[in-house]
């Protein structure tokens with residue numbers, strides 16, 4: 001009997017049940033242990049994996065590459081400048097060609113429709129490595145990191161502060177709602193999640209018992225938080241919006257006052273960030289922002305980024321283990337009849 005995941009694409013969290021997401025989190029924890037103990041796990045021996053990137057990436061690209069290699073598969077990077085997709089060839093035609101040669105396809109880009117069409121026309125599992133709407137592979141790593149730190153996802157209050165209508169906020173709200181984690185999105189009203197995303201999350205929360213809160217009130221939103229999470233104020237493709245976002249989001253920066261306002265201490269509080277993060281001026285963008293706006297840090301201060309609460313590098317490593325779990329479960333002919 002095949003796994004219930006076999007042949008399935010991983011396009012958005014909403015397509016998976018609580019039990020399925022929990023299974024992927026636990027499978028990722030298991031694969032992490034196998035890797036640490038040097039126990040081989042070549043569930044995808046001989047398979048070929050296409051890695052399509054319209055947008056840049058460090059973690060997602062590295063994670064898919066290493067995970068594919070560890071699973072015995074061959075990854076092939078196909079960047080936006082390297083292939084015909086969108087310029088000379090339609091998504092449907094590209095998907096049919098890639099699907100006839102590769103066993104699985106990762107796609108990172110702008111449009112959710114493109115990743116959905118790749119899945120529709122390729123006939124092989126497609127994994128969403130981030131679109132403007134969702135970042136689902138990141139979710140398995142993020143809630144895996146929460147589970148590693150707290151031992152369980154029960155009774156966790158998870159506060160995301162910052163741009164509340166980007167891919168990360170959307171994915172966290174919906175995934176937390178499915179998993180029964182109490183999710184809060186703390187953002188100015190102009191940057192709160194779209195009505196459809198909130199309604200989707202509310203539907204899942206009814207079943208899971210998750211309490212959801214969307215607010216612009218920082219004190220209310222962060223009080224009692226076990227997880228404080230943020231993301232960049234300007235996502236890929238929105239680089240003309242720095243001035244307006246800095247103006248709107250400065251009060252929503254994760255800094256030591258915000259950490260204190262949770263009322264929680266070490267052991268009861270972690271800080272996460274999907275990365276990359278603007279916490280100093282040691283990047284081109286960081287320098288530009290300093291020159292134009294006089295800021296040395298944006299969504300998270302360097303102090304908190306380097307504090308014992310901060311688990312973002314553990315979280316980044318977990319991208320690899322969780323992407324490995326997603327690829328193995330959907331392509332590895334594993335025996336997972338029911339979760």
Ligand code: CP
Nearest residue numbers: 057058059060274275
């Ligand atoms: N978090 C994340 O997706 O990082 P990259 O953009 O480096 O892949």
Ligand code: NVA
Nearest residue numbers: 166168235236274275
């Ligand atoms: N919201 C960010 C996430 C990066 C991992 C972006 O889309 O650029």
